[in-house]
Amino acid sequence: MKKKSITIYDIAKEANVSPSTVSRVLTGSAKVRPDTLKKVTEIMDKYHFQPNALARSLLYKQSKMIGFVITDITHSFYSTLVLKSEKHAVQQGYSSFLCNSMNDGEMESKYLQTLLEKQVDGILFLGGRTNETDVNPSYIKEMEQIMNRVPVVLINGDMPGLDSYVVRADEEEGVRRLIELIVNHGHTKIGFLGGVSGITSMTDKVKVYKETLAQHKKEVRDEWIIDSGFTIESGEEAALKLLNVKERPSAVVCVNDFVAIGAINMFSKFGLRVPDDISVVGFDDIPIAKHFPPGITTISQNYDELGQTAVDVLIDLIEGREAKKETVIPTKLMLRNSCWKYREN
Amino acid sequence: MKKKSITIYDIAKEANVSPSTVSRVLTGSAKVRPDTLKKVTEIMDKYHFQPNALARSLLYKQSKMIGFVITDITHSFYSTLVLKSEKHAVQQGYSSFLCNSMNDGEMESKYLQTLLEKQVDGILFLGGRTNETDVNPSYIKEMEQIMNRVPVVLINGDMPGLDSYVVRADEEEGVRRLIELIVNHGHTKIGFLGGVSGITSMTDKVKVYKETLAQHKKEVRDEWIIDSGFTIESGEEAALKLLNVKERPSAVVCVNDFVAIGAINMFSKFGLRVPDDISVVGFDDIPIAKHFPPGITTISQNYDELGQTAVDVLIDLIEGREAKKETVIPTKLMLRNSCWKYREN
């Protein structure tokens, strides 16, 4: 279904000028006599001429396209970030290739290869292999090769032994503030729900969770740390397990807002009211967090700035400018109603 | 930052063969002697050679890229659809360009132009101008021109006077089933919340809503139809207005699940329990619908099939095959707990 598209040659012929002249009016790279300019422009309009960006890219060796490798666009976290980033990229004249790897390493590799073949100028990478504590070494090598061909920026990610550019939210500070909020509310038994060990977005948080509790002389018990996953269902599952622990915490930190939602639902099912009977806090501040009863207290990752900065860094690299190796974006505590003062039962 | 990428010429030189031979091993388009094959392959591996897809596209006049024009990827509806579609497209060897128009006509036009310049093989269009009852005529003309250059498939959309390919969910049937469910539960006063008049995803539903109520000899009152928007906030707003109506409906149909969520929240705030005091149903079955208390009864648009079919139709057109002008995907009623039997107060 290839309708023959019209080229600068067609325009040139009809205008009785050379292709170079048409090219010149197209790019404005050199002066053209006003009347020829007018003539050419008119003919271009007449045919709704559009230059072939592929040909141009071939010549310039830059495609003005950037690749987004994420795990799953249906997660609010990713979609918000992609939206912000894409918007910012467009403003700088770049288009976006979307790749949902669905957390599948093979898939990621396949996508990465496609992106390279399509000659993207740079890649934004979030989640997946840049979010695991033990990465398959071959994936690291692959990343190295890729970074050797085109700039890559990791968002909220990290790969052991990989010298990469990173832009990330200050998750550690976020967790710390959450814990301190809970402690200040008088809670002494505080649990951690959700996540999967081996995924940094859980392990990093648990680390800070333990540290902060220790600082405040609060007890840390392994049975209060329940991994399960990152979905609403995981939250339900983790909450259910917590309910069976003998000395139940009066507050829980969830690895993200989905898990918090699942936990709240499961607690409700067993007659526990949030926050009256148990406090729950989440992470990410996904759009629904504000509206999910009773309103989830959580940490906003500041998507706008996160996405924009990542794009800026990437474009700086693409265009040969200097850039900081690591940029940390501050987070924001979103106080709502799912966390409240401790009360005896 | 254009690191010189290696080409088939580099490979050819090092292997002491001609570029065509390299090309042949690349495409498998012709027999190559086993040992030359081996030699070339080794050198390609050594350099991690990847063919330049742009050059290839220029030649073949097809880019194996398709464009997605949507309004906002952060809306579950779009992201789910995009995910499913993208996945299916990848399986057929196509990559996806993402364009978030944010419901801005200008933006849409700009994106459309970029897509054309980038030589996408086809475009999937959802929302925006294909979702308005009164479209700016120039936008229609623009669409015509575009369809003249490359196949376009509208998802859940429609443009007056535009002869386009469409794949859509059977929203009418969905609304009908919702209304009948409510009526069967004994409700007699039924409202409609959310949407914006001028956007077909509201007006079409309201039309069916009225028809179905009429069929069942139920009253229809304009003051029970409250437009406001498509967001959670709009839902709250609409619900608030409804609370001030003298004879309040005992059940409401919401234009989508977001509005339903907003409505439920607002009703709760005023002490009305859902479904005990008022029944609420939504539309779309976004992922949270199942988990938002008390569980939202809604209509699933069958994203999987919707997305897949749209991609299939588009690729059929791209590859010169026949395709149905319009494909209607059945919807599914998701029975949950937000809608229940009518009870006197």
Place this chain on the structure above:
DNA sequence: CTGTTAGCGCATTCAT
């Protein structure tokens, strides 16, 4: 089986 040639659409020298 393999090399040579030409061209996809465009922009950029270098002449004129």
Place this chain on the structure above:
DNA sequence: ATGAATGCGCTAACAG
């Protein structure tokens, strides 16, 4: 101010 020639990386057609 404009035209002719060249090449970006690749493949197909045509020799050999």
